[in-house]
Amino acid sequence: MRRSPQLGAFLAYVVEARLAGDAGAIKAYSIAVDVFGRAADFDPQRDPIVRVQARRLRALLAEFYQSGNAEAPIEIVLPIGGYVPEFRARMLEQLPPEQQPVAPIYQDGARAKQSVKPQTETGRPRAVWAVGILALAILILAGIYWTSLSERTGVAVPVAQPAMPFVIVEEFESLIDDRRGVPLVAGLAIELVTDLNQFPDLSARYGDTQAEVTQGDLALGQPIYMLSGVVRRTEQGVRYSVLLREHNSEAAFASVDVSVPLDNGNPQMSLDDVARMIAIRLGSPRGPLHAATRQWLASSTASDLVLEPYPCFIAAALFREQRLLIDATQVERCAEAGARGGDSESQALLALITADRGWRIGSDNEEGAALLAEGGRLADEAIRIEPISAFNWASRGFVALLGGDTLQAREYYSTAMQLNPAAVDMLADYAYVEAQIGNWQLANSLSALAFSVESDPPNFYYSVPALHALRDGDYRAAVEFGERMIEGLPDLGSAVLVSAGGHLRDNTVINAYLPRLLASNRFRRMGIMPALRYHILDTELLRVLSNGISHAGVPVDRLARPF
Template identity: 35%
Template structure:
């Protein structure tokens, strides 16, 4: 194709990109590329800035600050990666390629021959590969559908649950503890540039920009405030910084090593360190900075990571004063509930969210967390409301959460969990995809998606995801083990399956005991079968609907369901109890 592409060619190229499923599934990215392409075609390049994209395309308010909110950089990186994937695959034969240079938002239109020569700026971080699935924005509810404020309903439901829990435990409540003021808010981490000690100027690109990548990635967790500390770190103590993240890059034989160090400002002590060793092939990755940032982010952003250790220790030590609770501590309580899934932690997390100031209580995080707690901790009748009414209420809350925080990975993950509980598996998978698009380093989301894939018959794809989360997350919770457990059962590795199943059963009170029975039967351990069968019979959801009837809401894998049926009948469960109340 001779000369520069004309407008008609560019518009045809844009139409092809917008029709590509990976873009079409993400309305936000579709609007992003349509906006910047048409602005350039209209000669309005000066208006293609982070602020205008955030406000006009991504729905940010007029007071949006590009310096404190990285959403435009994050979405540009996703779009850039998708464009590269498109032109490597479906769009390889297109006569015009739309190219988004690194570090800029103004697109370039390249004839096919010139497109392959487009260079990436050497001092900028290459793009991150896109996740496998992206969600379509959820439908908005009509105004007036809920005549009673949802918050009143939620308070009533949780009050009944709290009373029931208190009557069941019969023990004296623990005294409320006072918290040092420095642990009340989410930690502030200053990330300084990593220093290259390789001695080779060509290796500058292996360190330059990593701090920016880490700031961008860690911001997506919403439980850490991250600051860019430049090359020296500035006056951390004076800026209220709690931790400084620094590091070096060096070569050890053929390996490239990134050594990260987290220093607590108050004590000047190193509280965490990690070495990421890369093979020559890994070091040559075009997205090496994204890759390393993701590995470090999986630890630092985790609720079990080092920056949250003190807050978690305090929360595990007993209840707090209502005056001390805030959104950060509520999130920590929610994460503790998720790891343990016990009634006590659920009650504390729900009480925390409900007693927040109005502004925080209506934040995306609080709404989404409460919605998940509502669905996962209520029975068939909560305050005179049916299970369906509880689920409908949770949907309203999650729609409001997405309105409040449309780019929160946490919010989208809770939406995925709701869809999964409702048996709407296609929508659940799409929502998990959106959550991972927004925060690809969240191992909780990765593990949850892996489990969902396994339940829907895609065990092979699930296994790689699950081990990636288990091997990189700090203190991986027992519920991460579901996929390895299912693989062990399928492979007949019953000794390993039994060990995994007993741990998993503590966090999944529906399926966990059943999988333990299946593993025990494989070993011929009748005593273990007899210990776990009463736990299956004690699940209220099973008693109301039948075991398989309830499990079919979560599981669509017919082979797994058939093995569950065979196992439970062999254990002595009546076939009628599999499909009806008992």
């Protein structure tokens, strides 16, 4: 606390407000303005300082109470996802004997009577020295044996979770004389800051021409990256080169290039489009800014750890890509914790998880229908809390799609794309929705853009090229794409592969995937074609799917009715 007076002020502010009976006034806005000196127009969705500092405060409090230095009978707890502190009586065995209370402890500010053994003046210096030597010995031993000690005793060791990346964007430098043409860099840095702040797992600020890392930036406790860029002429037109480096290092952390062709000396992309292409690469959950967090999640053994919002979002992306790598209950647990604290995007994530479970149980089942309805309610509430979040609108679109309302899903995704056109997974999902409706030109262009960003795209990206190849009669390509698609979308993927195999009369493909098609609980409950019509509105695609599956030897009753 001494090293960060702001955290001390934060703690005092929320505790005093709670003791004064004014818990309702403890909001992100009031903390930002009263404690951190933010202006009256502070927007908590654009400036994450309160959320970040709250995470640091929770970690310091946990460290303090577990260090053995705390003597008070009351413990201050800042719940995950909120800012209103709780006051809890500590267990008697946690206190030294001379500090153990002999009367009940009362919460919410009421004083507790306790008996403390008086200390003689002559004994105090010796006691202080003894305690100091003992504390030093404990610290040295803990540094060596902390892990094994915690395993033997069962004492919880506070886990430092990754913090959200923070990017300071400097003005771009132009090496091209554009005095007689379209400005090539004016406003690009500001646009890029706006785009990056639309992601729920990134934050950014404008750094002018030569950015300085301020004490306020350091106080956030986030990994800080400096982004600079230059535009220069090439044979193909102009190239925007972006360099990302850690603030305390001159070495390049990552780089991004965007090439723009010229037509009569004018670039064929607007600065908004250039900023989007840069942000789409930096904002990807598989991008360089999140690489360390993905590695931490993959190697973490603390399955019972409640993740904070930032690592929770990265865990959700990992879960979607590789369901065996991340425990679904861990993602659901951290989404619930964030939602209880009023974080709208955590609630939208919880809506996705809830609706996905309902879809897997089945909309034709009472329990499944109830879960789908609950997912829709949670997503609607998330939008009501924060209507300018692209993630909230995209989540509502995905929930609508799972509920069988493909046209409504398209509307939600369209709104999300207006808010954040640089979210690459959202691009892939939106392309998938447009493909099911039959808007192939838009679906293919969105899908191609998503593929251009990712060097190793997730399996669910392959749904659009697989469906398009099948519809166009390129059955070999449908098999190639379908074999990637099936790992992300097993039901639809097996239908695509069996249909393509049927059209090719390829028994190898049919034999490999027909058992998976017929083992699908969803197809068994509804019939294969009714289940496919649940999402797909393109009648030609449905016809090709039906004919191919029939050619593969599936009887008509399996196609049309439950089995």
